[in-house]
Amino acid sequence: MHDIETSSLPAVIKGKADWREYRPLRLPNGVTCVLVQDKESKTTACSVSVAVGASADPRELSGLAHFCEHMCFLGSEAYPKENEFKSYLSSHGGRSNASTSMSQTCYKFDVLADHAEKVIDIFANFFIAPLFTQSGTSREVNAVDSENSKNESNDGRRRLQILKALADPNHHYSKFSTGNSKTLPAVDEDKAGFVREALLAFHKKHYTPENMTVVVVGPQSLDTLEEWIVPRFARVRNNFEEKSQEKMSKAEKLVDVAAKDLPKDSFGCPPVPYNPAFKAEVQKNQWPVILTTKPLQSLRKLYLYFPLPSTREYGDQSPYGLLGHLIGHEGKGSIFSDLQNKELITSLSAGPRLADIDQSLMQINISLTEKGEQQWQEVVSTVFQYCKMLQRTCENVKNGDEKDISELHRIWDEIITVRKLNFDQNSPSNAYSFAPNFANSVRKNGTEKCLSIGSLLEETKESLPFDLFSQFLSQMTPENCFIERCSKKAWEEATGGNEEIPDTNPDDIFGLKVEQWYGVKYHLSPIEKSVVKLWNENFNPGSTYLRLPDKNEFIARDLSLCDDLAKNGPRISHEMKPPNLINIDGFGRLWHRLDDRYCLPKSSVSILLRTPSTNNILDQKSNKWIYDTDTAMHTSILLNVFSDALAQETYDAEIAGLHWNLSNTPSGLILRCSGYSEHLPKFTLHILSLFFADQKTIDGVFLEEKYLSAIKDRFLRSFSSYFESKRADTYASYYTGFLLSSESKGMHDTIRATESIDLSSLRRHHHNLISNCKFEVDCLVGGNISKADAEKLFDGVKNIVEGTSRMDDVTPNVITGPIERKLKEGEEVHLHFQSQNTEEQNGCVLMSFQSSTPAFKGRHLSTNESLVRSAAVRTICHMIREPMFNQLRTKEQLGYIVSAYYDNSLSCTSNKDQSSLDETSTALSSTTPIDSLVINVLSKKVPPPVLTQRIDEFLNTFGDKLKYLPEEEMKSHTDALSKKMKKPKQKLGDEMHVQQTKIRNYAPEIIGSNGASGKMPWDSGKELADAIEGLNRADLVKTWNDMVVGKRRTRIVSHVYGNTFPFKDTYLSDFEARNKRRNVQVLTSLDSIKDKRNTLAQYSDRIQTCGRSNLLNRRNVAVLGAIGTGLAFFLLSKRNTSVGDKKK
Template sequence: MMATESSGVTLSARVILDDQDITKSPTDQRNYRIVELDNGMRCVLVHEAEARQASAALAVAAGHFHDPHHAQGLAHFLEHMLFLGTKKYPDATSYQSFISAHGGNHNAWTGTEFSNYYFTVDANYFDQALDRFMRFFHEPLFAQKWIEKELQSIESEFQLKRQDELRRLYQVHKATSNPKHPFSKFSVGNLSTLKDQPNNSLQQQLRDFFQRWYCARRMTLVLLGPQSLEQLTELASTHAQAVKSGCADVWDIDEPLYLSEQLGIELHVNPIKDARRLIVTFALPGINDDYANKTTSYIAHLLGYEGPGSLFGYLRDKHWINTLAAGGGISGSNFKDFNINMQLTEQGMAHRDEIIAALFHYIQLIREHGLNPWRYDERRVGVMNAFNFQEQPRASDLAPQLAVNLQHYLAEDIIFGDYRMDGLFQPKAHQFLDCMRPDNMRITVIHKDLPTDSIEPIYGSHYAVHPLSQQQLETFRACTPTGVKLPDPNPYLAEPWQLQSISSDEPTGLPRAKQTAPALMSWHLHDIDFRQPKAHLYLGFQLPNVVATPANFAQTRLWCELMLDILNEQCYDAEIAGLHFNLYPQQQGMTLHVTGPAHYAPQLTNTLLQAMLAPEFCQQRWKDLRQRLMTNWRQALLHKPLNFLFSHLNVQLQPHTYSVLDLAEELERLSFEDFCASSPQLFTQAQVQLFAHGDVKAEQLAPVHEALSTWLGLAEPLAPIDLTPAALDTLPNKVTVNTQHPDHAVIAVIQSMQNSVQQQGVFMLLNQMLQPRFFAQLRTEQQLGYLVGTTYLPMQQYPHLLFYVQSSRVDNQQIETAMNEFFDDMPTLLADITEEEFDKARQSLTQQLTEKDSSLRSRSQRLWSAITQQDHDFSRLTRIASAIETLTMDAFKAESKHLFNNKSGQMFLSACPANFDRSR
């Protein structure tokens, strides 16, 4: 038992496990301790010596499964309400303002059986932040004023997702499950489900739910910061001990997820967007007790394999599917849905039963030949490599993850539990495979043209349920696909990962550049800080022909998709072993990114380049992927209006950025013959920047240099492509677009055509200081919509400040009016900023800008970004921090007033439904 003194009161915490008892990665430099407070709350304390930010997370075993049937969505609503005032801090904006003012962020989510609340903040203010945060859990106000206002936010969130395909499918899933199982409840809530009941106000319902489920013994808390473990223990005791100890109720689910008539069925669902999807679901028992063996994960690994001889390869070569993913699906205390999720081609829609028959054939292969110890051990090697050489997760991600893990795993496994694979338990594997049969299966087919006979009442989805026919059952038994086999041993997992030595003549501080060809600049850094046997290789191709026209850009995107499709099967074993690659067009041409174990990454890069020299494309795959791209692009108008507006803003301002609708039209006009004939012309002019970073030596790059020169020549350097954004004063200051989504949205843009570090600093500070005020006024007070905020957006280092709102409650004209009122009030807002608040914002931003890289990945991204932005001394972030440090409050306010007074440097982008009457 540990005892600490705080304000004259002795606080105690029982140590459950210390750092040496917790299984963690050899690369993890943090120190851990798990304690239990007197009230029964278990706490994970994480000491990170050099952290500038502290994080906290609290998970509680209460989610939407716990909602009363008469108040569905109550757990979610309570999550919202906890942020809106406590006895000590009754101001509804107090917590949010404090976190924002001290360089932090916060969020929460409500799941099926758990909810999670978390924040990050400047570590110097962790104590004060915890004082505000932990009071949510023992003295929330549930003020009537904010109940009424926040109900509108819940309704806005509900309306926001009414067009969301996943949300709509999820609700159909609920409607076709056992109505006595808590999964069937509506999780989000809206004005129809959250309301006063006779003799039971909504306020009282919130209080009752809180009293029933929110207690210390159902909670797990994580505190992470630079404070010592003893100091963190004291913080936990000081701020969490006031939470009441126990709750009366014991939670148990004794109903099955599905009734017998809800299995052995085919479910047809009409989506809003054009989609062709087949989901095969097998109902399994709960898997919480299997985390140490991960049997379903192993089976999913075999079913989802995409290398030679795979089920995916067979179905793709039949031109029936484009994608296959195995193993996902809802999971809980007494249930697990095991899904095989496939995106179908047009041909595949007509061969659904044959696809499922091939799936059953592959399941039988696994049952007979796949449960070999060597296969399981090979999978474990890959997982253990990922664990032993994992990159340190961000504190803001780690804290909420550990809070949930402590609810699920043994205390010593809170880090290792996601990776632990003790061995293949054959009886469990056979039990799960025996569940994979037609009478225990649900087939979900998603397509706009399927006949339906039912309407789900909450989201309005059209669907139909049919029992499987005898003919289907016979088809499932008949298929014996040729060429399908289980994976061979993976050659990429045969060699252990080992660090390479660093010679004295290698660059170890900042990347060094070497002109290896007239049009090839090679940057290299053998990293000595993150001693991991990993590498990142970025290849940036400047290709003037690619970005010259929308037609060329669309063709290049299709070329990249086809190359990835070809390379996926060839390189899938490498993917499993931790080698990953991506290929995509961008404003200057194209980028290839390869990452993974350093002894293979340059070799894989060379393999990819060799394949790109003279690819042979299959005409049917070209048709399938072309159709998929065109469908995705044409559905842009159905996306969230804000997403469409952000995309439209990029098209308006950024050179060589094209509308997805225009790109779809260009692909429509493109023939296979023209594609094959003209694709080589895209690469006739080229210049390349290569950046190799991590545990990689310069000599390992020689084959990559040779492959690049062979393919592209690189004999003549090219003139730089001008990427300066368009000035707003050359564009209309108001642009309105129509979408096929019922919500309205507005983005207001403030631009400066000065790209100095001083100007960027002003914009960053403005965003930091205005964001909580904008949110409080337009979201919390006015309840204009669920999506409300601001963001700083540099375009080629030219600063832009964006204000955005999406609403289902008011139209875009009302949003614009509210935004203009906020901007008109800017002199008052600026005048209210105190010297103390300004200094804190400056300090917070400079800390963020100068914070050390947390991982090899984040450093690679930062250095590559600097290279592409011509910041070749890698100092821009430091120079911005210095500019902020020397900026006076008077200069900041003067420049801010100028920016808001300069109407020519502003733009309003609005989106409204196509049938909206703008003349109202």
């Protein structure tokens, strides 16, 4: 054991379901460490949070903190090779990343637990003695520049830069945090040395022990983790030397001066004065003002911003808990409810956009309907009326009004109950995501409350932070607000269609402006005094719908476990058991799995309603199901209308931990419900019954014009702006999917189908689904729910579904699923398209290699050839990532996004010719999985065809190395990948998702043929992992030659051109000259892709004769097949989410 003296820190408060053990320590040099034993984790993760970010950047070197983050990964004195860290991680099932915010920089990695100690040593040396070589500095700045260019076509990033432009220019928040090659001129020989000197000065100044928090999470004992961490991080030294300004170099002076901008933001630091970045004085006391922005996407947004003091010192007494809950509420009496009923908005959220040590910024985010955009002032007025209502409530409380006091206490108590419940009843997340979040929280909140902060464990009904709530509320007035309108129509209104920057006095605050770093235009304008006066009118309780939320009846009070679970207790170390098939009849199948691993009072239900009618029509002549865009769009619109219509009714359930989603899949409809067990069965049946309700009855109506109008508008705006607002690699994926897996005729046909939908057609479609379809049901019930209760729930599902369906008069059923087309052996297709996003500088190459051998799906369903091929493909994908990243990104600096990954798609075929079906029979199906290797490079450095050349050069080099790969090196990859694949899930929802997916894909094929579930491929992942361990080099070389470089390979290369290198015909002529001997077809239009896909057979693991009964799309696509794989799900979901990019 080490002999370094450490001091103990306050013990970590953890939840009841948290099986981890924690040991917080302070090292003698000042580093804070928390050791975490997670005995169930198969990986060890480590994270370092450093208390410095872009706020400390010198304005003369914007992005320096971010650049320092990049450089730390490129070698140390102890480990000088630039790729040693990533190479070791890649060989041992690891990964890494880092991020820089305004106030902190966070580094993280994870690796298979058996190989953790060496990685920790490499990682620690990044903070002990990084190299920051001159050559690395000159190259890596290109990665920073590429990362910045990737962000320039992102609406969120563009709006962020505009917000910074509105801030006080002397405030640290206004700094440009990413940086680029101009702000960090390290490629310039004359300036490169100065940039490196500034990097070293920045690192010495800020990367000191007292600024670092280290967290390590792994299955090792706490003593072992301490032995690994303490001696290494105790070597981190404070190398900063206090100097007078006269003795500092120019670079040191810049870093020293800029450091004063950064407020101390670590636990134990004294509160800092309120220092808002946004204040009326910056706009010459003209608030409220209107900021108008023009999005690339077809958004229709309204934002209200209120600068407010920091709440960091208040902890769980922060008024934001109550304030955000009330303003963001969606139940009856809320702002959302009132405005949705008036057909003005479709979504609303509220909470702090900024929560810094010296300020906070309250944001209310509203999505408007077309009508709402016209009446945006009324929307704003309703927000202020609600604030006035809350202010009136506070006045009543101050005056002793018992009713209002009781109501606020009741609401606060509900918030406390839900927060405590979630803290105690959530199992730990995976180590890789947990470690950085935990490290950041430890640094800000200290060790004792680092997990529990925000969970209100010590709060009671009587501890309501009324005074703070009242103080913050009093500042939510028009005079302390600026408003952003973000839409193309608002932009036209503000600018009058004239985007020329006027030659006016730069001190003028109003008019058309240009943001400095991205060159994005924005407009500032005053608000008429009469409008502000209207917004300031006192609340009139007799003339409004607004009120405090009703009592939440969905909060779980009974947390008991069913009898079978209570006696077993948590057994997280046990392997995941498959569900049991406990009921099978003409209606469907019931699968049940008692949660004997986590033993939490939670359950999960998925109800798959198999039918071809959601996306297909029955051709009367051929008696075959054929994909139909109109049908698919009707289904997608219908489900979104249903979701919007139930938003108010189910909001209380949502915040109480009951979640639901009804979605369309290639197989039919699927309803997923999850949450606390007490109310889940009843809640699930209620949702299902509402969907199956006859829309002719008053109580069952959810198909209303106001919901349809809002959803159609959202869909059409998403479709119309799709090709103008996305990144190049998104379009590359779209075109590949359009060829391989879409049935669409193109975006124009999708828009046509959407425009044609009206309330009558939607009601007819709904009636057809619930009355004229024969559903085959697969119901999976798991968690804290007994077999008897699962059977009761299944009976309820049967009663609802059969209660509306005329089962004696239904069309014949066919099991449908996704499709994938198969290229012929040796066939290669190259796609070339210009990006229509005018702001996209980057081009892209997306290269897909499709295996000609069907992928492995289970020992009873696949051949040994499929098993070996799938094992080899996955291993190659695992092996190729790091060397490709190192060559194309680190060395050649082709672009920020350089990735290689494994892709698995599916193709479903019927085992029976549809034309022979009678009205009651069901065609069984066979689902074939397909292995693919995909390479993605996003670049503005060279044209896409040159990217393809560089990728091919790398592939040839990699193939040569593969032939002579040492057995030991190959073994490290196969062992690592095998262990990763065997890593157990740590969340009930994740387990249920895996099992539900296998039921959806394979149950008809297996259960339908013999009525037994014994051959279900529950263990296919483990079987594949075992096969990976048994691979030899010959298996890898054969797969590589067949799939990647040989004459039999099948490849699609999708080229998308950005503004830096726009598409030119000469690229094609040059390409044809280089590829005369290969069987390569070049396609440059959607029509040519459609012609090509008509020549391709559907991928199948057997010879079939069947009609086009199946669809669609193999990846997460919103409107299945109607638009192709490129359109991401978030375009059509009720609440948008963003997906981040993998970095280092």
